[in-house]
Amino acid sequence: RKEVEQDPGPFNVPEGATVAFNCTYSNSASQSFFWYRQDCRKEPKLLMSVYSSGNEDGRFTAQLNRASQYISLLIRDSKLSDSATYLCVVTPVTGFQKLVFGTGTRLLVSP
Amino acid sequence: GAVVSQHPSWVICKSGTSVKIECRSLDFQATTMFWYRQFPKQSLMLMATSNEGSKATYEQGVEKDKFLINHASLTLSTLTVTSAHPEDSSFYICSAREESSGLTGELFFGEGSRLTVL
Numbered sequence: 001r002k003e004v005e006q007d008p009g010p011f012n013v014p015e016g017a018t019v020a021f022n023c024t025y026s027n028s029a030s031q032s033f034f035w036y037r038q039d040c041r042k043e044p045k046l047l048m049s050v051y052s053s054g055n056e057d058g059r060f061t062a063q064l065n066r067a068s069q070y071i072s073l074l075i076r077d078s079k080l081s082d083s084a085t086y087l088c089v090v091t092p093v094t095g096f097q098k099l100v101f102g103t104g105t106r107l108l109v110s111p
Numbered sequence: 112g113a114v115v116s117q118h119p120s121w122v123i124c125k126s127g128t129s130v131k132i133e134c135r136s137l138d139f140q141a142t143t144m145f146w147y148r149q150f151p152k153q154s155l156m157l158m159a160t161s162n163e164g165s166k167a168t169y170e171q172g173v174e175k176d177k178f179l180i181n182h183a184s185l186t187l188s189t190l191t192v193t194s195a196h197p198e199d200s201s202f203y204i205c206s207a208r209e210e211s212s213g214l215t216g217e218l219f220f221g222e223g224s225r226l227t228v229l
Binding site for chain 1: 145147152153154155156157160202204206217218220221222223225
């Protein structure tokens with residue numbers, strides 16, 4: 001089983017739509033959780049950290065469910081510029097500085 | 112914000128040659144940098160942790176004699192792919208975290224280096 005699993009997509013949505021991604025992780029003792037965004041052939045960039053209480057940043061909302069070991073990302077009012085691959089990232093207990101990446105979920109927002 | 116720069120951004124080389132990739136933290140110091148590899152449609156896989164002034168720590172399955180890492184200063188780490196073969200063709204990305212941000216600070220990534228071995 002992969003440490004971090006994501007639906008690869010692609011998710012095709014029209015502008016203005018709301019879309020949600022889920023991610024599951026296998027290590028119940030994982031410490032930190034993030035969503036990164038990666039554009040084609042570019043480096044990943046931090047979108048937001050995920051906190052236990054859930055957190056929101058503009059149109060983006062992240063949730064963490066430790067009991068079920070999954071993380072979610074909700075994007076409201078999708079923009080064309082949101083088209084990218086969204087990577088779920090987890091920090092395992094051992095090697096705290098290391099990040100374990102999911103394969104990413106591709107989002108395509110169309111006019 | 113903090114910037115990590117990688118060079119070269121892309122390189123094409125013949126099989127059997129060695130290729131060096133540089134990773135620099137431009138406006139902050141990083142005693143630890145990380146090297147990742149990403150094959151098409153796959154996730155980033157950590158190859159090794161580069162430690163300034165000491166030996167790198169390699170992940171399981173990564174050949175340390177093939178992927179030489181040198182972290183000679185607080186702002187520079189290099190990855191050398193020795194005797195490259197076509198299966199080494201990949202997107203190599205480095206990352207670093209500002210020392211002052213602690214272990215939970217944002218990890219900044221270089222722009223990546225796309226290696227193609229003919």
